[in-house]
Amino acid sequence: MIEVKNISKTFNGTQVLHNISGKFERGKTNLIIGSSGTGKSVLLKCIVGLIIPEEGKVLYDGRKFLEADKEEKAQMRREIGMLFQGNALFDSKNIEQNVMFPLDLLTDMSKSEKADRVNNVLERVGLENVNKKMPSEISGGMKKRVGLARAIVNEINYLFCDEPNSGLDPRSSLLIDELIQEITHELNVTTIVVTHDMNSVMGIGEYIMYLANGRNVWEGNSDTIISADQEDLQDFIFASKFMKKLKKTL
Ligand SMILES: Nc1ncnc2c1ncn2[C@@H]1O[C@H](COP(=O)(O)OP(=O)(O)OP(=O)(O)O)[C@@H](O)[C@H]1O
Numbered sequence: 001m002i003e004v005k006n007i008s009k010t011f012n013g014t015q016v017l018h019n020i021s022g023k024f025e026r027g028k029t030n031l032i033i034g035s036s037g038t039g040k041s042v043l044l045k046c047i048v049g050l051i052i053p054e055e056g057k058v059l060y061d062g063r064k065f066l067e068a069d070k071e072e073k074a075q076m077r078r079e080i081g082m083l084f085q086g087n088a089l090f091d092s093k094n095i096e097q098n099v100m101f102p103l104d105l106l107t108d109m110s111k112s113e114k115a116d117r118v119n120n121v122l123e124r125v126g127l128e129n130v131n132k133k134m135p136s137e138i139s140g141g142m143k144k145r146v147g148l149a150r151a152i153v154n155e156i157n158y159l160f161c162d163e164p165n166s167g168l169d170p171r172s173s174l175l176i177d178e179l180i181q182e183i184t185h186e187l188n189v190t191t192i193v194v195t196h197d198m199n200s201v202m203g204i205g206e207y208i209m210y211l212a213n214g215r216n217v218w219e220g221n222s223d224t225i226i227s228a229d230q231e232d233l234q235d236f237i238f239a240s241k242f243m244k245k246l247k248k249t250l
Contacts, residue, residue: 001025002158002190007046007056009039016042017053017214026061026157026190029181029204033195034211035236040194043211044160047192048080049073060158078106081151081189083161083180087143089135089150095122096131099150106154121149125179141172145179152183159184159191165200173197177204198237201225210236 002024009017016039024030032040045051047058049065058065060076068076089098096118103114122128125145135143144164151159161180165173181204184191193200201208205222212232220228225237238247 001059001061002047002192003057003059004043004047005057005059007043007053007058009042009046009051009053015214017046020056020211020214020216022209022216022219023207024190024192025207027185027188028191028206029184030190030192030207030209031195031201031205032192032209032211033201033205033236035196038211039214040196040211041162044162044192044194048082048160049077078154079157081154081156081159083144083147083151083159083164085163085166087135087147089143089146091135094132094134095127095138095146098135098146099153102150102154117153118149121153122146124152124183125149140167141169141175144168144172144176148176148179148183152187156187157189159187159189161191161193163195163197164193165195165197170199173199174203180204181206196236198240198243201237 005021007017007020008015020043032043034040042051046053052066063072063076065073065076099118099122100114103109103117109117122130125148127142127145127149130138130142164176164180168176177200180191180193195201202222205225208220208222208225209216210218210233218228218230218233228234238244
């Protein structure tokens with residue numbers, strides 16, 4: 001479980017996170033949602049340690065991340081897998097080399113152990129016979145799968161996904177969401193997904209934190225969100241014409 005307690009962050013005199021608290025449980029797909037500019041990415045960066053908040057605590061299964069020394073932080077970082085918004089694949093490396101990168105960096109596994117591990121995770125995300133292809137030779141959906149394979153190639157406890165559906169068509173988005181949820185359950189990891197995709201919210205929102213203007217104004221899940229009575233959350237959910245039509249049928 002990852003717990004955030006009273007996180008506040010200010011940039012150049014403008015407060016973008018106000019006293020955010022919440023619990024992201026292990027074995028669940030936890031979502032941070034909200035409109036553009038509400039502080040989702042800043043909160044995720046505070047959790048990962050890329051941004052240091054002025055106030056607050058981040059606990060990784062009880063371990064204080066922000067106060068940890070260099071070695072403890074490095075250990076916690078080894079337990080983290082990250083799926084980046086733009087995939088962040090190395091264009092000059094083939095798929096196998098991309099997925100192997102964290103193993104090269106963080107482990108002393110033998111070459112054949114690493115190759116086995118890479119093949120296992122590629123198979124797990126539904127990619128076979130692509131090892132020697134270059135990123136430019138595969139589709140956007142496949143690139144996301146490669147990013148996910150790389151995120152789980154180490155034995156991780158925490159999986160963070162920043163807008164995993166950006167740039168994907170609805171069907172590919174659904175497949176990536178399902179894969180993230182299956183992997184979360186199978187590996188029993190604490191997963192946090194930052195998104196504003198309502199399909200993801202309804203599909204995999206086992207815990208949802210809704211941010212508005214840098215505040216955590218609502219928490220719940222995909223079953224309870226439809227009946228949430230906050231006006232701005234309702235506006236967020238029913239922003240599209242399709243959802244507005246759907247609302248009339250509810
Ligand atoms: N390094 C920074 N320096 C100054 N301001 C920043 C910095 N990072 C983020 N901000 C500001 O913090 C606010 C929240 O940004 P953030 O990227 O967290 O929004 P978001 O909810 O993730 O939006 P989106 O969905 O568009 O990615 C924005 O006003 C942004 O301009």
